[in-house]
Amino acid sequence: MRIVIAGGHGRIALRLERLLAARGDEVAGIVRRAEQADDLREAGAEPVVLDLESATVDEVAARLRGADAAVFAAGAGPGSGAARKETVDKAAAVLFADAAVRAGVRRFVVVSAMNADPRHAGDEVFDVYLRAKGEADAYVRSREALDWTILRPGLLTDDAGTGLVRLEAHTGRGPVPRDDVAAVLAELVDTPATAGLTxxxxxxxxxxxxxxxxxAGN
Incomplete structure (x- = not known):
């Protein structure tokens, strides 16, 4: 499989790239800065330098063409303000979904956030983040040309993965190592029967x- 990951230098994405490359997949990661490229190559991924905050749908679609799956793992990051929650966590996700449709890539997996909700109230940065993620998720769900799966991890940690998880429509709050999130994403990409699930x-x-x-019902 060829898999293109938005947010390719993120802490989950780098782990995912290593897993996918190790199992023989062809992986490309979209990054904002050229200096991040070596980290992707070390993980076994092809770096694609492209800023999703300024790129056009056609530019992103050109990078997606020929892929078997796309993973949106980009995020503005915990130190960013409300404006970048809108431009990255929401707008870049919408752009990536539109580009996948244009490129004919049906399999589309999103790294979202627990409690993401387009109707989430509040004006704090985290409130804006949950609302932006919720709006992005709703948009992805509306694209009938995508076989989407939305993954909403709990509290992310850098603890070593255990390979043991709880994955359900509703789990309640709890921590999860980024290692295990990446492992689940790798399985989801390869399990189209999970399409249509949050x-x-x-x-x-x-x-x-x-x-x-x-x-997946298997």
């Missing part, structure tokens, strides 16, 4: 492959 993810007791097969 899933929450926290640490649990089920091996990753078992958890994904369970939600």
């Amino acid at each position: 899933l929450e993810l926290i640490s649990g007791s089920a091996p990753v492959s078992v958890a994904v097969k369970a939600v």
Whole structure:
């Protein structure tokens, strides 16, 4: 498979790139800065330098053409203000979805956030973030040309992954290592039967492959 990841230098994305490359997939990661390219090459991914805050749909579609799947793992980051929640967490996700449709890439996986909701109230930066992620998710769901899956992890940690998770429509709050989020994403990309599902993810007791097969109905 050829898989293109938006936000290719993120902490989840770099882990995902290593997993996909190790299993023999062809991986490309979209990054904003050329100096991030070596980190992607080290992870086994092809770096694609493109700023999703200023790129056009056609420019992004050109990078997606020929891919079997697209993963949106970009984010403005915890230190960013409300404006970039709108331009990255929402607008870049919308752009990436539109570009996938234009490029004919049906399989589309989104890294969202637990409690993301377009109707989320409040004016703090985190409120804007949850609203932006919710609006982006709603837009992706509206694109009938996409076989989308939306993953909403709990509290992200840098603890070593255990390979044991709880993956359900509603899990409730809880932590989950980024290692395990990446492992679940790798399984989801390869499991089209999860299309149309919005899933929450926290640490649990089920091996990753078992958890994904369970939600896919296999």
